[in-house]
Amino acid sequence: MKTDSPFREIDPQSDHVLVRFEEEDLMLPLGENLAGALLVAGVMPFRHTPVSGAPRGPFCMMGACYDCLVLIDGMTVQACMLQVAEGMKVGMPSADRVHDV
Amino acid sequence: MYNVDLIIIGAGPAGMSAARRAAELGISVLILDEQPVAGGQIYRNVDRASAVRSDILGKEYTHGLALTKGLHHDNITLLKGAVVWQIEEGTRVAFTQNGTGALAVGKRILLATGALERPMPLSGWTLPGVMTAGAAQILLKQSGIACQGAVLVGSGPLLYLIATQMVRAGVPPLALIETQTTRDLLRSMRHLGGALRGWPYLVKGLRMLWELRRAGIPRHVGATGITIEGDQAAQAISFYIGKSAHRIECDTVLLHHGVIPNTQAARSIDIPHLWDAAQNCFVPECDAWGRSAVATVFIAGDGAGIGGAKAAAFAGEIAALEIAHDLEGISRPDRDAAARKLRKHLAIECAARPFIDAAYPPYAGAIAPQDATIICRCEEVTAGDIRRFAGLGCLGPNQAKAFGRSGMGPCQGRYCGLSVSQILATANNISLDDTGYYRIRPPLKPVTMGELAAMAASEINEVKE
Amino acid sequence: MKQPRYAQWSQTSAAAWAGFAAELSDATGHDLGLEQNGGYDLHFSEESLEATVSQYEVLKEKLGGDYPFEVLGHNALRREEPAIGPKVVGAILHRQDGHANPLNLLRALADDVRRLGGQVLTGKHVTHADKPDLFRVSCADGTEVHARKIVLSAGLGAMSLGPVLGFKAPIRPQRGQVMITEKLPKLINRPSLIARQTDEGGIQIGATNEEVGLNNGVTQTGLSGLAAEAVAAFPSLAKAQLVRSWGALRILSPDGLPIYQESPDMPGAYLVTCHSGVTLAAAHARFLPDWLEGTDGAPNLEAFSEDRFTLS
Incomplete structure (x- = not known):
């Protein structure tokens, strides 16, 4: 799921901390927007839809579209509405229900 | 439970300027905003942005610093990361902050929920x-x-x-x-x-x-x-x-x-909306002060019709004057005198709008998308599906939900509602006003069952002033 | 559910559902998501479980033993529903219960009526109906429709149109707030009145029973109450996101059962109203036409006539 990201930080400010996305260890900027940090780290897609299994990633970045949903602590939450915390474990929601990817 | 004079939903330009003006007139204000820092989308993160970033974003962006500074007032409480999911009785707001559901009651509510991308x-x-x-x-x-x-x-x-x-x-x-x-x-x-x-x-x-x-x-x-x-x-x-x-x-x-008013909150309390042909979107019906058909609820800023950040700030202040007048914080002559100046500025801010709206209309290919194009991103319903629902007698967006789930996903129709209304209006040859829009129901944004269940207990009724 | 004739009628419909669903899917291509593996009545106390069981025993006796149900204690229930919480002491399992996807049913019926040559006029507001010769139905937009027979199945609209056609139509709205979670992996196997998982993954919770007239709003206290009960039954639901809710108005007669009545004043006009249109869809599609046409095979629906409200 990791690719060369077209996204980059122009003025890095924060210390980087360990965050797990699915099976992968990432170093992400502490306290920064989680969706943005995952994009810079090359994570894509963020999830597959429960309807058709289609891949999705952040779309609106303002908490309105619900396409950047990730699974944290058993809850599906919007990555664009969260900040990076040390030791965060992030998963793709409902991965076990994905049909025909 | 919070108990205040005025609850403002959204800390963008309209919400922030309204809060400051109301606070100065002795009104106690609670602002609920989803983001970790005030500013709305236009001035997002302005308090924390680096010099490098501010240079790139320009003066129009750093202008927001004056508004965020204005929130430091004894009469203003700002709750960050507060997601509103229900409004009742025109006075009662349910929201979630840090994973816990809470209630706020205000004599007046100002919806300053801004815009969404069309x-x-x-x-x-x-x-x-x-x-x-x-x-x-x-x-x-x-x-x-x-x-x-x-x-x-x-x-x-x-x-x-x-x-x-x-x-x-x-x-x-x-x-x-x-x-x-x-x-x-x-x-x-x-x-x-x-x-x-x-x-x-x-x-x-x-x-x-x-x-x-x-x-x-x-x-x-x-x-x-x-x-x-x-x-x-x-x-x-x-x-x-x-x-x-x-x-x-x-x-x-x-x-x-283009952008369109974010009308989810207003629609959830049945405030009537009208089709604005010039702006190609629905706008809530409000009077010149921003007061809606629900007398205790006001709307200001892009959520009441697209005007941009500066227009939103003036509209927020105008609404604050009327709210303060309702609550006996300002006399009628003082209200009118202050409003006159603000309206003059507002008119100048809005002067270029008709030109911009006409020069940059929505893309025709996205107003009448091809049959295979997905319209409802959440439930993956296509334009062709919606046209087929019309063929089955589906006259409006609410029936479209029943026929094929469009608008029933977590985004609550924010990114398909307008398209569904427009496709149905065209297919049925009915006006947008008669076609209407989704009936928006709580929760305005998803809320966990655990948060809801916890609110069945009584301790949330403790009053925080 | 405790009235013998209604229990029979809904059993008849349940038995016809599989064939009805298969026929409708074949004709329209819509899968109705029918599952008939039974449903639960969940109980949080031994007292309420026992009281309900004894009511069902009485019903079973009245029906000559033809009313299958089983009582499951907590452990037996847990084997069937691993997500059940410790507060649930047990359940009554009705083997004949099931559920279907109501939205797919709606769409399939809308397709099939047209496929079979039915005309459907939508967006019509019926203002009057009379019978100068044939029945004449008048709409607000000037449309008039003439027919030999007329079935009034207008839901709460029958409150005003019923008397026009000679019915008492003693119905009232009763609000049921319902909510739906995000689409989740399989968590609940069999439906209950507290929670059921649809074929699309969303879990439907509720409903309330509220006498609030035509107000179909949703209240935070209503939602919180439903959420608390659902989380008590299935604790892992606490982490599920609620994405939708609505207030639906049930169409209730004084005893809560359906009304099937031919108009005494205007023969050929029929009132059909119920609040379990999905359960009864198969019976309405398969057997009601015989009753409307008065054929020999017509079901006996005497028990559901309006007379019952004057006699008692």
């Missing part, structure tokens, strides 16, 4: 790598993240603004694919006289175009037949200029063809 359903718009242009700008404001090799698609001043900011950030876009036509520009000329009152906007527009030209950014104007290609993610975009086919390989596509 949905731009194109073939391939759900692919990873396709975002709104606003999303790219938020990444820049919020996180100092810039995107290399993107293609900007659509129309309107925001497209140029983001393009110039990307140039300044050292990540110029590959190209602008613009959907407005020369005919649109000609048609807009009749509004030019009025627009001259708002001349700073016109000058700014011309300066941005000049900046893009100097940076050598290709602009493809009058594009049609736009399709985003890709299997697991965006890989290319193809389009026509006249009869000639074009294709650009890219992994990021940024869409924008």
Whole structure:
């Protein structure tokens, strides 16, 4: 799921901390927007839809579209509405229900 | 439970200026905002943005610092990260903050919920790598993240603004694919006289175009037949200029063809809305003070009709004056005198609007999308599905839910509602006003069952002043 | 559910559902998501479980033993429903219960009526009906429809149109707030009145029973109450996101059962109203036409006539 990201930080400010996305260890900027940090780290897609299994990633970045949903602590939450915390474990929601990817 | 005079939902320009004005008139104010820092989307993260970022984003952005500073007032409580999910009785607001549900009661409520990007359903718009242009700008404001090799698609001043900011950030876009036509520009000329009152906007527009030209950014104007290609993610975009086919390989596509009022909260309490043909969107019915049909609820800023950040700030203050007058914080003559000045500024701010709206109309190919194009991103319902529902006698968006689940996913119809209404109106040959819009129900945003269940207990009724 | 004739009628419908669903899917291509593996009546106390069981025993006796149900204690229930919480002491399992996807049913019926040559006029507001010769139905937009027979199945609209056609139509709205979670992996196997998982993954919770007239709003207290009960039954639901809710108005007669009545004043006009249109869809599609046409095979629906409201 990791690719060369077209996204980059122009003025890095924060210390980087360990965050797990699915099976992968990432170093992400502490306290920064989680969706943005995952994009810079090359994570894509963020999830597959429960309807058709289609891949999705952040779309609106303002908490309105619900396409950047990730699974944290058993809850599906919007990555664009969260900040990076040390030791965060992030998963793709409902991965076990994905049909025909 | 919070108990105040005025609850403001949204800490953007309208909400912040209303809060300050009301607080100065002795009104106790509670602002609920979803973001970790006040500012709304336009001034997002302005308090924390670095000098580098602020230079890229420009003076229009740092202007927001005056508004965020204004929130430091004893009469103002700002709750950050507070997601509102229900409004009842015109006075009672349920929200979640830090994973806990809570209630606030106010004598008046001001909805300052701003705008959303106009949905731009194109073939391939759900692919990873396709975002709104606003999303790219938020990444820049919020996180100092810039995107290399993107293609900007659509129309309107925001497209140029983001393009110039990307140039300044050292990540110029590959190209602008613009959907407005020369005919649109000609048609807009009749509004030019009025627009001259708002001349700073016109000058700014011309300066941005000049900046893009100097940076050598290709602009493809009058594009049609736009399709985003890709299997697991965006890989290319193809389009026509006249009869000639074009294709650009890219992994990021940024869409924008205007913004529309975010009316979810207003609709959830049955405030009537009307179709605004000039702005191509529904707007809530309000009086000149922003008061809605629910007498205790006011609406200000882009949520009441698109006017931009500065107009929103003036409208917020105007609403605050009337709210303070309701609550005996200001006399009628003082209210009117203060409002007169604000309305003059507001008129100047809005002067260029009709010209901009006419020159940069929504992309026709996204207003009447091809049958295979997904309209409801959550439930993956296509334009063809919706037309088929019309064939089964489906007259409005609420029936479209029952026929095929459009608008029933977590985004609550935010990114399909307008498209569904427009497709049905066209298919049934019924006006937009008669077609209507989704009935918006709580929760305005998803809330966990655990949070809801915890509120069944009584301790939440403890009063916090 | 405790009235013998209604229990029979809904059993008849349940038995016809599989064939009805298969026929409708074949004709229209819509999968109705029918599952008939039984459903639960969940109980949080031994007292309420026992009291309900004894009511069902009485019903079973009245029906000559033809009313299958089983009582499951907590452990037996847990084997069937691993997500059940410790507060649930047990359940009554009705083997004949099931559920279907109501939205797919709606769409399939809308397709099939047209496929079979039915005309459907939508967006019509019926203002009057009379019988100068044939029945004449008048709409607000000037449309008039003439027919030999007329079935009034207008839901709560029968409150005003019923008397026009000679019915008492003693119905009232009763609000049921319902909510739906995001689409989740399989968590609940069999439906209950507290929670059921649809074929699309969303979990439907509720409903309330509220006498609030025609107000179909949703209240935070209503939602919180439903959420608390659902989380008590299935604790892992606490982490599920609620994405939708609505207030629906049940169409209730004084005893809560359906009304099937031919108009005494205007023969050929029939009132059909119920609040379990999905359960009864198969019976309405398969057997009601015989009753409307007065054929020999017509079901005996005497028990559901309006007379019952004057006699008692």
